Amino acid sequence: MGEYKFKTRPYAHQMQALKNSFDKEYYAFFMEMGTGKSKVLLDEIGGYFLRGKIDSAIIIAPKGVYRNWERGEIPTHLSDSVPYTIATWKAPSEMTKNDKQNLKDIVQPNGKLRIVLMNIEALSGSVGIKYATHFLNRNNTLLAIDESTTIKTPTAARTKNALKISKLAKFRRIMTGSPVTKNPLDVYSQLEFLSPDILRKNYWAFRSRYAVLVRRNFGARSTQLVVGFQRLPELNEIIDLHSYRVLKEDCLDLPDKIYTRRFVSLTKEQVKAYEEMRRFNMTEVDGKTMTSLSTLSALIRLHQITCGHLTLDDGETKEIKSNRMNELLDVLEEVDGKVIIWANYRFDIKNIEQTLSDKFGPESVATYYGDTKDRDRQNIVDRFQDKNSKLKYFVGNPSTGGYGLTLTAAHTVVYYSNTYDLEKRMQSEDRAHRISQVNKVTYIDMIAEGTIDEKIVQSLRSKIDIASEVMGEQIKKWVVEPINKKERS
Numbered sequence: 001m002g003e004y005k006f007k008t009r010p011y012a013h014q015m016q017a018l019k020n021s022f023d024k025e026y027y028a029f030f031m032e033m034g035t036g037k038s039k040v041l042l043d044e045i046g047g048y049f050l051r052g053k054i055d056s057a058i059i060i061a062p063k064g065v066y067r068n069w070e071r072g073e074i075p076t077h078l079s080d081s082v083p084y085t086i087a088t089w090k091a092p093s094e095m096t097k098n099d100k101q102n103l104k105d106i107v108q109p110n111g112k113l114r115i116v117l118m119n120i121e122a123l124s125g126s127v128g129i130k131y132a133t134h135f136l137n138r139n140n141t142l143l144a145i146d147e148s149t150t151i152k153t154p155t156a157a158r159t160k161n162a163l164k165i166s167k168l169a170k171f172r173r174i175m176t177g178s179p180v181t182k183n184p185l186d187v188y189s190q191l192e193f194l195s196p197d198i199l200r201k202n203y204w205a206f207r208s209r210y211a212v213l214v215r216r217n218f219g220a221r222s223t224q225l226v227v228g229f230q231r232l233p234e235l236n237e238i239i240d241l242h243s244y245r246v247l248k249e250d251c252l253d254l255p256d257k258i259y260t261r262r263f264v265s266l267t268k269e270q271v272k273a274y275e276e277m278r279r280f281n282m283t284e285v286d287g288k289t290m291t292s293l294s295t296l297s298a299l300i301r302l303h304q305i306t307c308g309h310l311t312l313d314d315g316e317t318k319e320i321k322s323n324r325m326n327e328l329l330d331v332l333e334e335v336d337g338k339v340i341i342w343a344n345y346r347f348d349i350k351n352i353e354q355t356l357s358d359k360f361g362p363e364s365v366a367t368y369y370g371d372t373k374d375r376d377r378q379n380i381v382d383r384f385q386d387k388n389s390k391l392k393y394f395v396g397n398p399s400t401g402g403y404g405l406t407l408t409a410a411h412t413v414v415y416y417s418n419t420y421d422l423e424k425r426m427q428s429e430d431r432a433h434r435i436s437q438v439n440k441v442t443y444i445d446m447i448a449e450g451t452i453d454e455k456i457v458q459s460l461r462s463k464i465d466i467a468s469e470v471m472g473e474q475i476k477k478w479v480v481e482p483i484n485k486k487e488r489s
């Protein structure tokens with residue numbers, strides 16, 4: 001890295017990742033969530049820029065991740081010696097005139113490192129691909145895909161488009177903690193993005209070499225089914241030549257608790273309900289008017305809207321279209337092992353249980369909250385702690401499950417929706433982080449950006465008990481603040 005001045009001190013494993021990848025045209029950071037792969041990439045980008053190897057970077061990430069690069073990762077980790085400017089690609093319906101102008105301006109060199117952030121969905125449409133192609137053709141660019149399993153499906157439009165534009169980049173990087181989510185064939189498109197020279201074969205030849213195929217007849221139609229895999233040591237050797245792999249358990253220098261965020265964009269329905277509630281301290285749902293009588297009730301109702309539902313004055317709960325559940329599923333695909341999911345509302349818990357049951361099977365999920373029968377509670381904990389059990393997802397409410405339980409089978413904890421009570425937050429964190437836990441624990445807060453939801457998480461991280469401070473002027477101000485458009489951009 002030469003004279004590059006780190007803004008934040010790299011851990012030993014991060015320095016090793018930089019040493020292994022630096023000056024390589026293509027490379028993969030297969031680093032588990034929480035091990036700091038974003039910092040590694042940014043330090044590499046900064047080093048390349050200062051040495052004149054690149055003048056720009058395009059970072060493509062999932063919907064809930066890519067905006068965190070602008071607001072969290074880049075300001076935190078990119079060296080102060082690197083002048084930079086950022087433009088963010090959004091869905092066409094979300095683009096403002098200013099957004100469009102920024103994307104137009106950033107194509108032209110300006111003496112600074114120019115970073116374009118794109119949602120992976122941009123690669124599914126012609127407009128996003130046209131822009132990325134235009135940018136790459138005119139600049140010396142490092143092209144990176146964060147959570148590269150988003151391009152694991154060879155037949156998907158975004159995968160095909162990602163492979164096309166990869167050929168236009170001077171450097172290529174992919175990043176994920178779990179390169180294989182279903183089977184070893186997942187790595188094909190990821191490695192092809194890096195370089196066709198790695199595998200030197202098309203997908204069908206790749207499948208024939210590493211999968212065990214059996215021909216089956218279905219009526220008049222005959223097809224080959226994958227029934228197993230072969231030559232995996234050979235495939236692993238190929239992957240190892242072009243990647244750096246590290247797990248949290250390998251990183252002795254990491255803190256025991258690792259915190260990260262996943263931003264969730266509000267739907268139009270949520271924005272409408274939120275703004276009505278904020279402006280008038282009341283809203284109308286399905287023809288029923290509800291009012292807010294206190295700061296606490298207003299805070300709760302605004303928070304409910306960000307989570308995708310609203311409890312009316314008569315006690316009925318109405319669902320509001322939300323992106324939150326899809327973001328949760330994306331998170332679960334990116335992590336390994338058992339997961340604790342905390343949610344503050346009964347509606348959320350039931351919704352999560354049904355969704356995970358439908359997707360992964362009824363035995364994969366169990367709930368632990370007020371409605372859970374006493375006779376079932378210990379059995380749920382025992383099954384979750386049993387490494388041989390099919391129970392993978394523990395979905396609970398911090399008020400019920402946040403005290404006394406040992407849930408150390410998980411080293412990933414997701415806060416689908418947060419409590420306002422600092423003690424409950426800290427207690428729920430410690431269900432996984434306690435004696436007998438042998439791994440670092442990653443805590444993922446799901447946040448509706450620019451809303452009261454974001455302020456709740458910030459306050460809890462700062463050790464502020466919102467429940468006890470709810471009548472304070474600062475919190476009263478939260479209730480009447482509009483959605484922060486600047487933070488959402």
